[in-house]
Amino acid sequence: MNIEKSTIANLPTKYGKFKIRAYKQDNQEHLAIMSKNFEDIEAPYVRVHSECLTGDTLGSLKCDCQNQLDLALKFISKEGGLVIYHRQEGRNIGLLNKVNAYALQDQGRNTIEANLELGFGEDDRDYSVVEEVFKDLNLNKIKLITNNPEKIKYVESLGIEIVERIPAITKANNHNKNYINTKKEQMGHMF
Structure with a gap:
């Protein structure tokens, strides 16, 4: 796999001071957003966050x-830890198709039904760049922030020890209740 990476730069944000590194895989560019003390942590907290422009x-x-x-x-x-900003919009169907999926959801389909009707899988994300980020940053033991059992399986398949899973629980609203229920009931997300 051919991955191009940037140098590491400082990124002050409203959340605090981070360091960032970009990774380019084919036509997609991803980010590693690291806390200042990232290298000093034996098992850092890690979130693999899939891009969602909307x-x-x-x-x-x-x-x-x-x-x-x-x-x-x-x-x-x-x-302390790392957020991998995984740029695969709409479970990797792209922004145009995600908006088409939104239109189907407006007609009553859930996210899975909309993706399938558009000719995609339930989830077409490719996590291979995540493996490259883990290798580049010498990670072999982490505390994973996720609700997604597929992300857990993928990380474990890399030989990375997950010391702890931290749920990413947020408050539901009237607009995303069906979305969250679909993730829970049909995709096995742990809330």
Whole structure:
């Protein structure tokens, strides 16, 4: 796999001071957002956060993505660790298809039904760049911030020890109740 990486730069944010490194895989660019003390932690907290432009940037209430990212950045800033900003929009169907999936959801489909109707899988994300980030940052033991059992399985398949799983629980609203229920009931997310 051909992964290009940037140098490490400082990133002061409203959450605190971080260091960042970008990773380029084919036409996708991902970020590692590290606390200042990241290298000093034996088993850092790690969140693999999948990009959600509509949630993360625009504040969409159809999902819990922005709330989970906000929670993770606050937590990592305080406790130390890493957020991998995994740029695979809409479970890797892309922004255009995600908006098409939104339109199908407006007609009553859930996220899985919408993806399938558009000709995609339930979840088409490829986590191979995450493995490269773990290798690059010499991670072999982590505390994983996730509700997603597939992320747990993937990390364990890399030989990374998950010392602890921290749930990423946020408050549901009228617009994302069905989204969260679909993740829980059909995708096995642990809330």
